[in-house]
Amino acid sequence: MIRAVTQDHYMTETVGLIADFDGPIADVSERYYRVYHECLDRLGEENSRIKRLSKSEFWQLKRARVPEREIGQRSGLTPEQGQEFAKLRRELVHSQPYLKYDQLIPGAIAALERAQAAGFELTLMTMRRERELAEALSRFDVGRFFPEERRYCMGNQEVKTADTQDKPRLMARAMTELPRYETLWMVGDTEADAIAANSQGIQFIGVLSGIRDRPSLQAHHPYKIVNTLSEAVDVLLETFTAQKAQQQP
Numbered sequence: 001m002i003r004a005v006t007q008d009h010y011m012t013e014t015v016g017l018i019a020d021f022d023g024p025i026a027d028v029s030e031r032y033y034r035v036y037h038e039c040l041d042r043l044g045e046e047n048s049r050i051k052r053l054s055k056s057e058f059w060q061l062k063r064a065r066v067p068e069r070e071i072g073q074r075s076g077l078t079p080e081q082g083q084e085f086a087k088l089r090r091e092l093v094h095s096q097p098y099l100k101y102d103q104l105i106p107g108a109i110a111a112l113e114r115a116q117a118a119g120f121e122l123t124l125m126t127m128r129r130e131r132e133l134a135e136a137l138s139r140f141d142v143g144r145f146f147p148e149e150r151r152y153c154m155g156n157q158e159v160k161t162a163d164t165q166d167k168p169r170l171m172a173r174a175m176t177e178l179p180r181y182e183t184l185w186m187v188g189d190t191e192a193d194a195i196a197a198n199s200q201g202i203q204f205i206g207v208l209s210g211i212r213d214r215p216s217l218q219a220h221h222p223y224k225i226v227n228t229l230s231e232a233v234d235v236l237l238e239t240f241t242a243q244k245a246q247q248q249p
């Protein structure tokens with residue numbers, strides 16, 4: 001069946017696009033950096049060896065998957081304090097007072113609008129808990145792109161293990177609940193997204209606007225790595241335009 005989507009796009013199939021939230025849509029770097037300072041403030045009292053990393057140094061380490069305790073040690077903490085630092089950081093980083101530091105990735109709303117206008121059916125999949133997601137959806141006004149039944153997140157009380165395990169589980173659940181799309185894509189910024197997509201045979205596009213660098217994403221053989229969600233939508237639109245051109249006699 002040919003479905004008229006917009007004046008410019010005619011698709012012969014239904015396309016689903018699963019978007020991760022932090023990385024493609026939200027930038028959490030300022031929140032993480034504030035928490036980094038808070039942890040050093042609490043642990044580093046009377047410690048003259050503390051050497052605070054700049055935001056770009058800190059974020060580069062996060063993107064390269066350097067463990068928290070090592071980030072603590074590189075900031076002048078002892079190995080024991082590094083362990084404490086990692087524990088404290090875990091407690092604080094998703095807590096309410098810090099969520100307000102999250103920012104919308106420039107161009108993300110326009111990208112979602114273009115995806116929607118092209119007829120892609122959007123689903124959100126995030127490791128945020130319900131309350132953390134609700135805060136950001138309303139503050140960034142992006143809830144309108146994702147009906148409630150197309151939002152996959154962690155429950156407020158749900159036990160978390162590791163993203164690389166929790167996300168594939170969430171994806172497996174989504175596969176039993178989402179419509180059967182002829183083509184399904186996922187856009188995300190971490191190995192957990194790639195693993196979740198690969199586990200269900202979903203094509204994955206990695207974005208560099210989040211918490212992983214290119215080598216970290218490359219290790220999981222994405223279809224493509226691009227800078228932003230906007231560029232990922234461009235890739236999809238080009239792919240479908242090219243397929244359409246091939247199908248025409």
Ligand SMILES: [Mg+2]
Binds near residue numbers: 210
């Ligand atoms: Mg993410």
